[in-house]
Amino acid sequence: MSPLVLGVFQYMLPNGFSGQSWKHPDNRGVDYLTLDHWLGLARKFEDAKLDFLFFADSYGYPTVDGRIPDVAFRDAMNFPNADPMLVITALAAATEKLGFAVTASTVFEEPVANARRFSTLDHFTGGRIGWNIVTGSSQAAAAELFGREMIAHDDRYDRADDYLDLSLKLWESTWEPGAVRADKEAGVYVDPARVHPLVHQGPYHRSTGMHVVEPSPQRSPVLFQAGSSGRGRTYAARNAECVFVQGTTVEAVAATVADIRSQAVGFGRDPDGIKILVGMTVLTAPTHDEAIAKRAEMWAMSSAEGAAAVYAGNTGINLLELDPTRGLSQIEVSGEQGQSNIDRFRGADGRAEPTVGAILDEIRKRGLRGGIMAGAPSEVVDEMQDYVARTGVDGFLLEPHLTPGTYDDFIDLVLPVMRERGLARTEYQGDTLREHLFGAGQRWLGSGHPGAAYRAGMVPQGA
Template structure:
């Protein structure tokens, strides 16, 4: 697919990781070349960041959860035994170390709206945007694990759509603090008059809503982007509606091209209906690449990896994502019609047919998710993978790929070594970073939220509006 100037559209990459063992490939921590067990070592993260920047990745996207996956078998025993996203550490604390060893790599970090008040959270956003010099993004999630809700003092999480209603107000408070409290020239640093900040240029936000009351000012000065790039990963109807007004980068997970094309179209239609350019969001789909110098070597590597993959660990993850205890099914059963209060788009995807035109069974789901989670796997030489990635972009209108790993950092090193050069040969991948902040690198239209974005309506001097 060509861009408006006739050049080939670039494929975009994010690395998908988490401050834990294994992330989306349960069991692979047993592989002798996997270093995900080093997640506690800040040098692992610094080295990974340098690898990704060498490969001109847009960024590293760091997932997070605040609970354990205890839906499978009604217990967290499997999650603990398999190392399935537990133990897990805070993702925000990794960013400083990665930022100091890179100059261009972006950082998209996950944080939920359910359990932290937006007032102190807005300060964390400003702080990281400052110290990364504007390379920070926030992945907005509403939560899906009942175990997190219980440990935060609730019987269960809010119902799916109500979680987004709560998140709408959460974002409103954050926008008011980041966009509407400090004027651009509030900090004067006037030594002669002894004035650091002009009080007349700092304003209370006076927010009173259903969930939050925040009368005062933001206590951080404006950062390079003011509002970090907003990421979002919901693909349910309510999630898409939320993303249409807020998201600038959207992560989806679709097992087939046909499902992905349908999802991308729905998202772009919703963005356009919200009064924004339909391509004003970057959409990345989850994918795992296993590659090597030759196709034969790549397939041999894949076969070796499968010996370490854990189907039980995969079903533990999938049960949490789907909100369904898959241990209650026979392996050859389809999941059928069920109601989910977790990630509804995940359930919906596996209620459709697979590439063979057959219903997904629990066994299919386990084998598919055991390496790379919810996304498909591409196996082949760098040239083969490059051609396939280009076809995904051309056929589905997706912008790029959120790349999960089989082993780390090996999967990412292989992509940088074998796939990136092949994409560049085809004119389908950037050869240098754009200047400026993460937002400008992604869109080339400056550092701040665009005028058609919902958050811009909360700027000083602009009447708050709903886009």
């Protein structure tokens, strides 16, 4: 088995994934507005040769019946939060190889401005930036905040297709290689014959201008996507280079992975050219019993009230108002938010459909995270190997209970065992994030990606 892709999951907010984890004496999440906090984490992850630091982000927050519930204030549930994009350049200056993936919405950001921002970040990170494409999260709260109507689930993906097509044209088509001459003697900075206006007349976005930022090391950022709904999987199969999936069972994750790779073939892409990761909280200690005690401690920090607020914020469905003895498919519920987190509890993951009460208990224990592995280091690595073999995922996005404690335990106890078995890298591949994921020399979008068609005849700079 080849070395696995290992990313680190973070929000820029005080709490983690576990109810009131912010108040744990060993959790430093409350330092989220101090630069030293993030600098220390970035250096730690680079020293461990982890591939990237992934920042989830959302303008929204949990709402129940149109208001923020008190538990969301008390437990710091995505409220308050800050903008992670603004810390990336500082983290890049403190590291040399670690990649960064940051979230931006195709609903609340304009594509031309977003493309300019990511090109700039790609320059300042030396080609280590990725864009986590989201079509909406906590839609009800975000729509209220921006004074807009909520957009239907599938319509958001229609808009996201158009948004990304314009973005790729900006990054890939307007500047030819060699357009930037910076020739002081000739007095020519940009060769006008090698810069071209794009023409994009899409259903939602139009542009006939030129990308104002000169080509960055990767041209396009590495494209991440995290939707696991039916439409989300299709979007990932066409566009994503790295997909973040979640599932309640191994069988559900395996089915999602197989579906994405199968659809990728239909889009003319190499199915193995997409890295698929699953979110996982790894709780480990020198002994099995100590690790299980950490899991019990984590579960004890959450409540049914908090679990209901988490689910309502993601899906728009208030579980506390539903019959706890029935399943979601037996109740008239609908939502235009978080469709994958509705489907996963309707029996779509291959297991018997849980009752509303069981859903609340599951979310109380693990939130909406991908999964939990708890055990001694060798037990965890055994489970990771089995998980990869049974699902076909390429690696894990490490979701913390405590920051930095959950990461410290993984780095100090689990990584050495992984390296003994050839499951974790000892050095980075190349200098850019895309090279970390796909191999040295792979700095640009692969030839099978639809964005590559916009740069016909071009070759990577320096190739």
